[in-house]
Structure formats: structure tokens, C-alpha cells
Amino acid sequence: DIQLTQSPSFLSASVGDRVTITCRASQGISSYLAWYQQKPGKAPKLLIYAASTLQSGVPSRFSGSGSGTEFTLTISSLQPEDFATYYCQQLNSYPQTFGQGTKLEIK
Amino acid sequence: QVQLVQSGAEVKKPGASVKVSCKASGYTFTGYYMHWVRQAPGQGLEWMGWINPNSGGTNYAQKFQGRVTMTRDTSISTAYMELSRLRSDDTAVYYCAREGVSNSGYDFLLDWGQGTLVTVSS
Numbered sequence: 001d002i003q004l005t006q007s008p009s010f011l012s013a014s015v016g017d018r019v020t021i022t023c024r025a026s027q028g029i030s031s032y033l034a035w036y037q038q039k040p041g042k043a044p045k046l047l048i049y050a051a052s053t054l055q056s057g058v059p060s061r062f063s064g065s066g067s068g069t070e071f072t073l074t075i076s077s078l079q080p081e082d083f084a085t086y087y088c089q090q091l092n093s094y095p096q097t098f099g100q101g102t103k104l105e106i107k
Numbered sequence: 108q109v110q111l112v113q114s115g116a117e118v119k120k121p122g123a124s125v126k127v128s129c130k131a132s133g134y135t136f137t138g139y140y141m142h143w144v145r146q147a148p149g150q151g152l153e154w155m156g157w158i159n160p161n162s163g164g165t166n167y168a169q170k171f172q173g174r175v176t177m178t179r180d181t182s183i184s185t186a187y188m189e190l191s192r193l194r195s196d197d198t199a200v201y202y203c204a205r206e207g208v209s210n211s212g213y214d215f216l217l218d219w220g221q222g223t224l225v226t227v228s229s
Contacts, residue, residue, distance in 0.1 A: 044202075
């Protein structure tokens with residue numbers, strides 16, 4: 001199985017900050033990577049697919065990059081509604097797997 | 108708009124089975140694979156498998172092979188996930204999620220149900 005390791009697992013930041021979350025795959029997955037945002041008690045929400053394509057309706061302050069084994073999710077200027085947990089997911093091979101999550105908290 | 112509405116919370120004893128439903132609306136049910144993902148309390152997301160609502164074909168994660176069965180009823184646009192021989196560590200929120208595919212062939216989980224809490228306890 002392909003393992004995805006996110007870093008950091010916890011991130012404390014302030015409104016207006018630029019933050020970056022990294023997702024590393026245990027083997028190459030081309031660009032078959034998606035990012036999701038999850039708020040407490042809610043289902044995950046798709047932010048980015050194909051490593052860097054912004055899902056329709058997602059604010060442009062979110063961006064993704066990378067290919068192969070290293071990927072990043074960047075939020076250019078944190079807004080209050082962005083404090084949540086973020087997951088990466090690889091869809092290159094079965095079983096599909098998720099990173100362990102990055103919890104973004106208000107400083 | 109697309110909606111995936113799941114059945115309500117369940118409490119089951121160890122060794123029992125649970126069947127969770129996911130009713131789809133707002134799109135052509137048979138046109139998109141349906142995935143199931145679970146999340147144990149305070150933990151991350153775990154992919155369980157998918158069903159092709161058109162053909163009924165399935166693909167299960169090895170971890171769940173022999174215990175999970177995904178089915179569908181196209182007449183009512185509903186997908187089902189049944190998990191048998193339940194254990195306490197199967198306690199989790201179970202989500203259905205509709206797959207999307209980009210023009211360039213990249214897939215992703217586009218729409219999600221609200222989740223169904225399954226509690227396994229004696």
C-alpha cells in the first residue's frame with residue numbers, strides 16, 4: 001500500500017498568515033493526489049484534485065503543487081473559516097489511501 | 108443539486124452485521140462510481156472500496172475483503188454498504204462519496220454523504 005505522510009500534523013497560525021502543508025508519498029503517484037478540508041462533525045470537502053487543479057467554487061487562496069512523491073497545499077492568506085483539518089488522498093493505485101491529517105488551529 | 112443522504116446511526120453488538128444506505132439525487136446515479144470511506148472517532152479517513160452503480164462491479168480494499176459487500180438498487184438510486192462480523196474497532200462514521208473524473212482522467216471524491224455513525228458495543 002502507498003503511505004502518505006503529512007507534515008506538520010498540527011499547525012497553529014493566525015488570520016492572514018500564509019501556510020503550507022506537505023504530503024509525501026512512499027512511492028511515486030504522478031499527479032493522482034487530492035486535498036480535502038474537514039470541519040468537526042462534517043464530511044470532507046474537495047479542495048484540489050490532480051495535485052494542482054482547484055475545484056470549482058473553492059477560493060483562489062488555496063493552491064496545490066507537486067508530482068511524484070512530494071506535494072504541497074498552500075493557503076495564501078488564512079481566513080477564519082479555514083481553520084479545519086486537511087487530508088491528502090492518493091488515487092494512483094489501490095487501496096486508495098489518505099494522509100493522517102493536518103489540524104490547522106488558530107494561534 | 109447533488110445530494111447523498113445516508114441512513115441513520117446504528118448500534119450493533121460484536122459479531123453482528125450492519126447495512127448502511129446512501130440515496131443519491133441530482134445526477135445520473137449509474138454514471139458515477141460510489142466510494143465508501145470510514146473515520147474512527149478522532150482518527151483519519153480510511154478508504155473501503157467502490158461500487159460501479161451501472162454494472163454492480165466492486166473493488167474492495169484488501170483489509171475488508173470477505174467482510175464488506177457493496178450493492179446498489181438503481182430503481183431507487185441507492186447504494187448500500189454492508190459490513191459483517193463487526194468488531195469494536197469498526198466503530199466509526201461511514202461516508203459514501205461520489206467519484207468525479209476530470210477531462211484528463213484524474214479522479215477524486217466530489218460529493219459526500221453526511222455520514223452514518225456505527226457503534227459496535229456489547
